[in-house]
Amino acid sequence: MYDVSTRKRSLALLAHGRSLNSVSRETGISRAAIRSWQDRLEPLPRIAAPAPGPPADDRAYAYLLGLYLGDGCLSPHSRGGYHLRIACADAWPGLIQQCREAITKVRPDVGVYTLQKQGCAMVTSYWRHWPRLFPQHGPGKKHERRIVLEPWQQEIVDAHPWEFIRGLIHSDGCRITNWTTRLVKGERKRYEYPRYFFTNLSGDIIRLFTDALDRVHVQWKANGRNVSVARKVSVALMDAHVGPKH
Structure with missing residues (x-):
């Protein structure tokens, strides 16, 4: 020029x-x-590259956002773009597949591959504009900086709260079976009951999780950075919409 x-x-x-x-x-x-x-002295205006549009699939994005906030990160690449990386434990092959499918649905034009690490798989995708879809990206650890959803992200989460909750549970949560004992007609018997747990060091991410639970009428209790769902009706809702990792 x-x-x-x-x-x-x-x-x-x-x-x-x-x-x-x-x-x-x-x-x-x-x-x-x-x-x-001789025909045109002034240079032609540069044509700006079109800005990337919204996620191609809002439901898949709500799930992927939950995975990213729990176990994801963006890593800059020497070519100027970014790698989206989601850590998935080897013990949950179904989770690895669901993560891959979510990325593909959100950005059908990008590639997805799995990089094996010790005990986990890093589901990875390169794209120049990942920070536009995950503006929570920044220097340092998530719990050391403020995590707030952009208005357009909040709209998606409000429309698909269960997908967002499922992504958070699949990243930093679990479904377990607790047990206790009760006296029944003078005899102490073992009693088992299922419970969901979610743990994260970021108070902001905890708040996003509990806000979503409130939206779908799931009762919860928090103890520091741990959130539990143990009420029978609420566990039944979680089982219907989230379920254990597999």
Whole structure:
């Protein structure tokens, strides 16, 4: 791209009777370029690359956002883009597959591959604009900085709260079976009951999780960075919409 002053100097040489060949040799500018300036002096405006659009699938994005907030990160690449990485334990092959499918649904035009690490698989995808879809990206650990959803993200989470909850549980949560004992007609018997747990060091992410639970009428209790769902009706709701990892 040549500036206007360079174009004017080249055309001034032509105006003094110089040939295209001689002006081209002196300036190092091609004859075609100099000839085109005789018709148009001002450079054509640059056409900006179109900004990436919203997620292709909002439901899949709500799930992927939950996975990202729990066990995901963005890593800059030397080419200028970013790798989205979601850590998935080897013990849950179904989770690995669901993560891959979610990324593909959110951005059908990007590739997804799995990088094996000790005890886990890093589901990875390269794209120049991942920070646009995950603006929570930033330096340092998530729990050391503020995590707030953008308005457009909140709209998606509000529309698909169960997918968001499922992503968070599949990343930093679990379904377990607790037990206790009770006296029944004078005899102590063992009693088992299921419970969901979610643990995260970020108070902001805990709040996003509990806000989503409130939205779907799931009762919960918090103890520091741990959130549990143990009421029978609420566990039944979680089983219907989330279920254990597999």
